[in-house]
Amino acid sequence: MRSQNEMNKKIADAFYTVLKTTSFAKAKVTNITETAGISHQTFYRYFLDKYDLSFKIATEKFFIFHDIYSDNATWKEIVTVILNSVKNYPVFFKRLLEDQEGSDIVMKSIIAVTETYTGTTVSPHSVSVWISIFKEWSKTDFRESADEMYRKIRMYTPLKEVLTDKEIDRIMTVYEKRTLSYFREKGQNGR
Amino acid sequence: MTASISAREKITNGFITVLSKRYFSDIKTVDIIKESHVSHQTFYRLFTDKYNLAETVCLDMFRRFQSVYGANAKWKDLTLSLLNIIKTNSQFFKHLAYDPEGSDIFRHALEDLSRELTGSAGSPPVYYIWVCVIKEWADNRFRDSAADMYKKLCSYLPISDVLSGRDLEKALLKYEELDMKYYIDKANP
Numbered sequence: 001m002r003s004q005n006e007m008n009k010k011i012a013d014a015f016y017t018v019l020k021t022t023s024f025a026k027a028k029v030t031n032i033t034e035t036a037g038i039s040h041q042t043f044y045r046y047f048l049d050k051y052d053l054s055f056k057i058a059t060e061k062f063f064i065f066h067d068i069y070s071d072n073a074t075w076k077e078i079v080t081v082i083l084n085s086v087k088n089y090p091v092f093f094k095r096l097l098e099d100q101e102g103s104d105i106v107m108k109s110i111i112a113v114t115e116t117y118t119g120t121t122v123s124p125h126s127v128s129v130w131i132s133i134f135k136e137w138s139k140t141d142f143r144e145s146a147d148e149m150y151r152k153i154r155m156y157t158p159l160k161e162v163l164t165d166k167e168i169d170r171i172m173t174v175y176e177k178r179t180l181s182y183f184r185e186k187g188q189n190g191r
Numbered sequence: 192m193t194a195s196i197s198a199r200e201k202i203t204n205g206f207i208t209v210l211s212k213r214y215f216s217d218i219k220t221v222d223i224i225k226e227s228h229v230s231h232q233t234f235y236r237l238f239t240d241k242y243n244l245a246e247t248v249c250l251d252m253f254r255r256f257q258s259v260y261g262a263n264a265k266w267k268d269l270t271l272s273l274l275n276i277i278k279t280n281s282q283f284f285k286h287l288a289y290d291p292e293g294s295d296i297f298r299h300a301l302e303d304l305s306r307e308l309t310g311s312a313g314s315p316p317v318y319y320i321w322v323c324v325i326k327e328w329a330d331n332r333f334r335d336s337a338a339d340m341y342k343k344l345c346s347y348l349p350i351s352d353v354l355s356g357r358d359l360e361k362a363l364l365k366y367e368e369l370d371m372k373y374y375i376d377k378a379n380p
Contacts, residue, residue, distance in 0.1 A: 010219055076367040086278050100291040118374035125323045127346040129316040136315070154363055155351035156316040162366045172345045176267035180308050183266075187311030 007046060012057050015050070020089050024054075047139040051105060054096060058109035060094035061085040073117075077089050079153060082110065086134060094138040103131050116132065129156050195233055199237055202227045206241075210284040215245065234238075240298060245287070249300035252276050269308075270344065273301075274337035277325060279341030284286040294322045313352055318345045341361075 014036035018027050029050055033043050047053040065073055065081035073081075086093045092154060096102030109128050114122045133153055159168050205227030209218055220241050225233050238244040256272030264272075277284045287293035298318035305312045317326060324344050328335060351359060 008195065072370050074368050075372045118372055123347070125320055128319045128323050129349065132316050132319045154367060155359075156314060156349035157363070158320070158347040158368070159350055159353060160346040162362050165346075168346055171353055176265065176270075176345070178266050179263045180266075180269070181263050183309040183311070187309050 004046075007038075007042070008056075009054065011043060011046060015053060015057070016092055019095045023094045024050075024102040027095075051101070053103045054092075054102065054103075055109055055112075058096070058106055060087055060111055062103070062109055062113040065113075068101065071117070073174065076150070076154075078114075078117075080146055080150050082113075082162075083149050083153075086137075087142045087146055089141050090138075093134070097131070097135050097138040103135065106134065107131055123158070123160070126158050126161055127160075129158065198229050198233050201229055202234060202237060203231075203251070206244055206248055207280070207283055210245075211280075212215055212286075213242075214286045215290040215296070226294065242292075245293070245296045246300050246303070249287070249297060252280065254298060266360050267341075271337055271341050274340050274344075276339050277328075278333055281329070281333040284325055285333075288322050288325040288329060297322060297325070314349050315350045317352060320344065320349070323347070347351045 009030060014032050015027070016034050018031045022031065027050060029043055031039070032050070032053075033040055036043075047056065062082050062085055064085060065078050069077050070079060093106070096106050106123075110127050110130060111121060111124075114120075130153060133149065133156065137149055159171070163171070199232070199321070205225075206223050209222055209226050213310065218241060223241060223244070224231060227234070237243065238247065253273055253276065255276060256269055260268045261319070276353065287297045301318050301321060302312045321344070324340055325348065326341055350362065354362060
């Protein structure tokens with residue numbers, strides 16, 4: 001068991017090293033095995049391919065919140081842990097987020113983590129908002145603090161996640177009547 | 192002058208035809224030129240490349256709402272018109288939204304429209320939500336009405352686009368303190 005964990009870590013570390021100089025699209029399993037000093041067979045005993053490897057790494061990073069908060073984590077705590085995991089593993093997440101397939105993997109990991117612990121799937125809409133924020137963040141090499149990013153994510157939460165259908169109806173009835181000149185003035189006053 | 196307007200139209204129509212059949216990434220500028228029956232020189236005199244063309248065509252389509260609702264449209268009328276324009280050109284927008292490069296163009300065109308109309312753009316996530324909604328729509332072959340998709344779009348709007356001040360804080364404070372038990376109970380009533 002211990003050696004299996006060690007091998008997982010060895011492969012993940014080698015992948016991280018490869019990503020320092022190679023984009024996600026161009027990174028090959030051969031580069032990973034060469035860096036790790038292991039055979040192809042060994043790699044494929046643990047992972048199907050680089051997509052499977054990436055998904056498992058990302059999911060494992062996100063799952064850390066459970067070790068910290070156990071079953072009573074609040075939404076805020078879960079999101080903060082996910083943000084910190086991204087910030088503490090920058091090369092890996094930057095490479096994934098700058099790639100379309102890579103972004104899909106991050107998206108799937110987030111969905112998997114939330115699903116395991118709540119039994120419900122987050123809507124793809126919410127997750128795509130997260131991904132858009134993560135992408136922006138990766139462009140500054142994750143310079144902003146996790147707290148700052150949390151505040152952003154929180155502000156962009158889709159209405160449906162926070163309010164009941166009735167509340168949305170009530171709010172939208174006001175909102176949808178606003179005219180373009182209203183938005184023009186609002187823009188001038190600074191958003 | 193007349194000649195260049197018609198060349199522009201030819202290229203625009205050629206592009207709409209090509210994009211209605213194939214995904215944006217699979218289209219080469221040569222394909223568009225061939226379909227439009229114009230010369231290379233004419234194409235490059237009017238557009239920088241296929242990206243520039245795609246954004247121009249999108250924006251032109253979006254602008255059509257103005258002929259119906261004018262320059263001071265309500266948010267609902269504007270949004271519904273955009274959805275109707277998308278439904279009318281469903282294959283065109285499907286091949287944009289489902290394509291990584293195409294969806295970027297779609298988002299930029301919406302952002303440009305917003306800047307043009309109000310002087311500022313919405314929050315970036317709004318445009319990702321649009322792409323998500325269009326993909327969902329394409330998945331059921333645009334069977335849902337524009338009004339149905341309008342409702343969906345509304346329910347996924349980023350909360351800070353719609354609420355502000357104390358209302359926003361009140362809604363969020365309650366939400367962010369919910370723990371996992373709440374979601375589990377909600378999923379298994």
